[in-house]
Amino acid sequence: MHADLLLHPSWILPVDPTDSVLIEHSLAIADGRILALLPSAEAREQIEAERELDLPGHVLIPGLVNAHTHAPMTLMRGLADDLPLMTWLNEHIWPAERRWVDPDFVLAGTRLASLEMLRGGVTCFNDMYFFPAVTAQAVAEAGQRGVIGMIVLDFPSRFAESAEEYVARGLQLHDQYRDHPLIRIAFAPHSPYAVSDEPLARVRTLADELDVPIHVHLHETHDEVVQSLEAHGERPFARFDRLGLVGPGLVAIHMTQLEDGEIARLAETGANVVHCPESNLKLASGFCPVARLLEAGVNVAIGTDGAASNNDLNLLGEMRTAALLAKGVARSASAMPAAAALRMATLNGARAFGLDGEIGSLEPGKAADVVAVDLGDSHTQPIYNPVSQLVYAAGRHQVRQVWVAGRQLIRDGQPLTLDAAAVIAEARVWAERIAAGEGRVLGRG
Known part of the structure; x- marks a missing residue:
């Protein structure tokens, strides 16, 4: 058997089955795909590889999937901190975006985000932002995977003047990347309070025709729910359900305000939820009832949100926060064990966007999106359970090697497709x- 690359780590975490830990196994890659997982002694005898890489003390995991972010907003990291969501948005972020966001901003911000995420083991991310064609270009050039949102809003921006123009430009993006190996497209209406019924109904029709997901902020705060009741006489989720948006293609971000009937409806329809614990904590938005959602059978993924509200794109850290927070909210130490957190950050994220047949777990035939994490540091020793060490103790600086579709993007912690010094x-x-434009001095607030 011939392979392009044969990896010999100490552990492999395939993710599916959830609790599987392969010890002294090897992973073979050929033509950008996983060829085989087998005991290392057999692999060395049976597989003739162009290159072999011994990774003692390392654990191999599927590439992490950041299921919700706003990549270009890395350039707004720390611009407006310690504020509630609507104050943060209305008085700081949206005015700054109207002033600064253009294609050059988006390109620079996306490159910075890709650099950060790849160094942290994120091989695929789902994005919502202006000038999405520029984001797609930057992601493809870096060799990363991206689900790029066709953003829709009622109000004008530097990107589009009306909901109709947002949709039209989104459709152009879809046509441009229809057959791209790394880029997928989703509709991304911003939120119930920023998009009215008519464009939402249009999005639903087009999403059905094109067979693409619908990615939206939903039930993020208590105030959002109250405002919807006042404006529409119904909760935002009920409004989306009435408009036909709730189904397997819905990817609902945040969902911190949920009633039992809404959880049951999510499970019944096959809709997806993306949990962004650190952003929700920082903005005091509320707590997503993750344990209840998982128990009901809802597919729950993990996202970082944008760096302007988190303030990082560290999905390893997000896994730890998600697992700990779920236990506190559920008042159960067994809620969301480490293996479930890893699954949420990999296979569940892939599933939310219809990519689970391609990525999200280490299985023969799937794309070779693979991450090697070095658990040899003092703070991840000793190792009784590599899954627990990965989720509860490891840091993203321990990500040493990253491949997407068999192409190495990070080697020994250093990027191969991005010029880190130039990006920074x-x-x-x-x-x-x-x-200067905001009347500030860097580093002084």
Whole structure:
């Protein structure tokens, strides 16, 4: 048997089955796909590889899937902290976006986000932002996977003047990337309070025709629910259900305000939820009832949200926070065990966007999106359970090797497809420009 690459780690966590831990096994890659997983002694005898890589003390995991972010907003990291959501949005973020966001901003911000995420083991992310074609271009150039949102809003921005124009530009994006190996497209109406019924109904029709997901902020805060009751006489989820948006293609972000009937309806329809614990904690938005959702059979993934509200794109850290928070909210130490958190950050994220046949677990035939994490550091020793060490103790600096479709993007912690110094320098140029325009001095608030 011939392979392009044969990896020999100490452990492999395939993710499916959930609790599986392969010890002294090897993973073979050929033509960008996983060829085989088998005991290392057999692999060395049976597989003739162009290259072999011994990874003692490392654990192999599927590439992490960041199921919700706003990549270009890395350039707004720390711009407006310690504020409630609507104050943060209305008085700071949206005005700054109207002033600064253009294709150059999006390109620089996405490159910075890709650099950060790849170094943290994120091989695929789902994005919602302006000028999505620029985001798609940057992601493809980095060799990363992206689910790029066709953003829809009622109000004008520097990207589009009306809901109709947002939709039209989104359809152009879909046509451009219809057959791209790394880029997928989703509709991304921003939220119930930012998009009215008519464009939402249009999105539903087009999403059905194109067979693409619908990615939306939903039930993020208590105030959002109250405002919907006042404006529409129904909760946002009920409004989306009435409009026909609730189904297997719905990817509902945040969902911190849920009643039992809504959880049952999510499970009944096959809709997906993305949990963003650190953003929700920082903005005091509420607590997603993750344990109840999982118990009901709802597919729950994990996202970081944007760096302007988190303030990082660290999905390893997000897994730990999600697992700990779920236990506190459920008042049960057994809620969301480590293996469930890893599954949420990999296979569940892939499933939310219809990519679970391609990525999300380490199985023969799937794309070779693989991450090697070095557990040899003092803070991840000793190792009784590599899954627990990965989720509860490991840091993203321990990500050493990253492959997407068999192509190595991170080697020994260093990027191969992005010029880190140039990306960071460009971010600093933008920071100086924005700080001067906002009447600030960098580093002084």
